[in-house]
Amino acid sequence: xxxxxxxxxxxxxxxxxxxxxxxxxxxxxxxxxxxxxxxxxxxxxxxxxxxxxxxxxxxxxxxxxxxxxxxxxxxxxxxxxxxxxxxxxxxxxxxxxxxxxxxxxxxxxxxxxxxxxxxxxxxxxxxxxxxxxxxxxxxxxxxxxxxxxxxxxxxxxxxxxxxxxxxxxxxxxxxxxxxxxxxxxxxxxxxxxxxxxxxxxxxxxxxxxxxxxxxxxxxxxxxxxxxxxxxxxxxxxxxxxxxxxxxxxxxxxxxxxxxxxxxxxxxxxxxxxxxxxxxxxxxxxxxxxx
Amino acid sequence: xxxxxxxxxxxxxxxxxxxxxxxxxxxxxxxxxxxxxxxxxxxxxxxxxxxxxxxxxxxxxxxxxxxxxxxxxxxxxxxxxx
Numbered sequence: 001x002x003x004x005x006x007x008x009x010x011x012x013x014x015x016x017x018x019x020x021x022x023x024x025x026x027x028x029x030x031x032x033x034x035x036x037x038x039x040x041x042x043x044x045x046x047x048x049x050x051x052x053x054x055x056x057x058x059x060x061x062x063x064x065x066x067x068x069x070x071x072x073x074x075x076x077x078x079x080x081x082x083x084x085x086x087x088x089x090x091x092x093x094x095x096x097x098x099x100x101x102x103x104x105x106x107x108x109x110x111x112x113x114x115x116x117x118x119x120x121x122x123x124x125x126x127x128x129x130x131x132x133x134x135x136x137x138x139x140x141x142x143x144x145x146x147x148x149x150x151x152x153x154x155x156x157x158x159x160x161x162x163x164x165x166x167x168x169x170x171x172x173x174x175x176x177x178x179x180x181x182x183x184x185x186x187x188x189x190x191x192x193x194x195x196x197x198x199x200x201x202x203x204x205x206x207x208x209x210x211x212x213x214x215x216x217x218x219x220x221x222x223x224x225x226x227x228x229x230x231x232x233x234x235x236x237x238x239x240x241x242x243x244x245x246x247x248x249x250x251x252x253x254x255x256x257x258x259x260x261x262x263x264x265x266x267x268x269x270x271x272x273x274x275x276x277x278x279x280x281x282x283x284x285x286x287x288x289x290x
Numbered sequence: 291x292x293x294x295x296x297x298x299x300x301x302x303x304x305x306x307x308x309x310x311x312x313x314x315x316x317x318x319x320x321x322x323x324x325x326x327x328x329x330x331x332x333x334x335x336x337x338x339x340x341x342x343x344x345x346x347x348x349x350x351x352x353x354x355x356x357x358x359x360x361x362x363x364x365x366x367x368x369x370x371x372x
Contacts, residue, residue, distance in 0.1 A: 183314070183330030192372075206332070234339070236332035237312060238305040261371050263306050265334040 061088040108138040181208040185236040187217045191226030192268065198223035201281045206236050213237050213290050215267075218247075218283040221276040228271060229256075230282070235265040237290040245286040251279040258286055294320045299345060300330065308364045309355040311335040313348060337364040 054060075057073030064086045071080075074091025081092040106112030106124030111133050114122030120136035128144035141149040157163070163178025165171050185204040190196055204217035215235060245258040247269055254277060256270040269284060301314040312334045319327040335341055337356045341349050 181314075181330065183332055185332040185334075233336060234334045236334055238310040238334065240306075261367070263308055263310075263367065265310055265336060266368075266371075 059089075063088055108133040109136045177210050179208060179210055182206065183236070185217075185234070187219065187232040188234045189219055189221070190231055190233060191224060192228035192231060194225035194227040196221065196224035196226045196230065204232075204236070208237065208290070211240075211290055213288045214285070215288060216283075216285050218281045220278055220281040222278060224276065226271065226276065227274075229268045230271065230277075231266055231268045233266050235260070235267055235288065237288065238263065238265055239288045239290060241289045243286065243288055245284070247282060247284040249277045249279075249282045251275070251277050251282075254282075258284055260286075260288070292322055294323075296320075299347060302347070302351060304351065304355055308337055308367065309360050310337075311339075311341075311348065311352060311355075313344075337361045338368075 054070055055073065058070040059073075059080070060068055061071050063069045069088050071088055071090060075093075078091040078093055080089050082089050103112045103125070105126065106122075108124065108131070109120055111120070111122030111124040111131075113124075114120070121134045122132075124131050124133060130142040131138055132140040138151050139153070141151060143149055161178050163176050165175045166177055168175040183206060185206060187202060187204045189199045189202070198221075199219040200222055202219040204215070206216070207214045213236070217232065221230065239260055239262055242262050243260050246255060247258050248255045249272065251272075254272040256272050258267060258269050260267045267284070267286070269282065295317065297315050297317045299313060300316040301312075303312040304310070305312055313332065315331045315333070317329050317331065318325055335344075335348070335352065337360050339352075341352045344352075
């Protein structure tokens with residue numbers, strides 16, 4: 001006798017065990033449309049192991065029809081990028097430059113670009129201008145006309161003998177201005193002949209710009225038997241050339257020549273006459289190449 | 291508030307054939323350890339100079355570079371300039 005058709009109501013709970021249904025006995029043709037719907041699948045019932053195999057690295061998304069699609073992995077270094085509505089995302093190469101146009105203008109106290117640990121130090125903007133702030137103060141501006149404006153403090157090189165090439169684009173050593181110094185020194189006076197036993201009001205100042213040194217010095221020659229010429233023996237820098245100049249004295253009408261030789265620090269001053277420069281002093285200003 | 295003043299040798303240069311010693315001294319004023327002022331004073335010493343009262347570093351350099359040959363050459367130069 002043939003079996004009558006089984007209906008759902010004729011199968012009570014636990015009537016069928018897993019071993020009662022042969023392998024492959026139930027195929028799609030045995031299942032009505034929607035026979036296994038969302039409600040029939042328990043939570044967490046579909047594990048990764050139950051999903052179809054795919055290509056390593058691919059990502060599942062949906063196409064314009066809402067059907068699942070695999071997004072190809074792309075190449076090393078690519079980033080996942082939206083391709084817009086109606087299209088699955090794609091792995092694409094990072095653009096060579098990124099334009100960030102939504103950055104706010106900012107201010108010195110709150111720069112547009114700063115790191116979280118120091119929010120008053122960074123970069124901010126004005127029209128056609130980039131500003132650099134530290135500790136909430138506007139320090140440096142790159143202006144619309146291309147000039148660099150240092151708003152506060154000075155330009156300071158952290159390595160000695162570095163400077164600025166002036167009037168050239170070649171970086172030639174002859175155009176490098178890398179030394180400036182100003183200061184004082186105490187001239188040591190003597191005489192070309194006889195002796196010079198006393199001076200007062202002795203002073204010496206200098207300014208060095210590159211290899212050019214300006215010297216201002218003088219003294220009252222109080223006593224001695226100096227003849228021929230006066231001299232100082234300790235100019236602050238060593239001259240690389242012979243040189244000459246002139247001096248004047250507060251003593252009425254007194255003047256004379258000044259000369260020095262290459263390789264030393266001695267500067268000579270001719271005596272005007274037999275008297276000493278006591279009223280009140282001899283004044284010299286010369287420029288020396290060092 | 292503590293104001294301090296110190297003088298240091300900022301730079302020592304040995305220049306040219308005659309080993310002229312160029313020395314730069316910096317006078318530094320500090321307030322509570324923070325530098326508030328610095329000024330420079332220089333001196334130079336030729337091979338016949340008396341450096342006995344100078345800083346030990348200056349004397350050491352002078353003794354090293356002012357050889358008899360240098361002193362003789364320097365004196366020859368001075369004689370030629372007289």
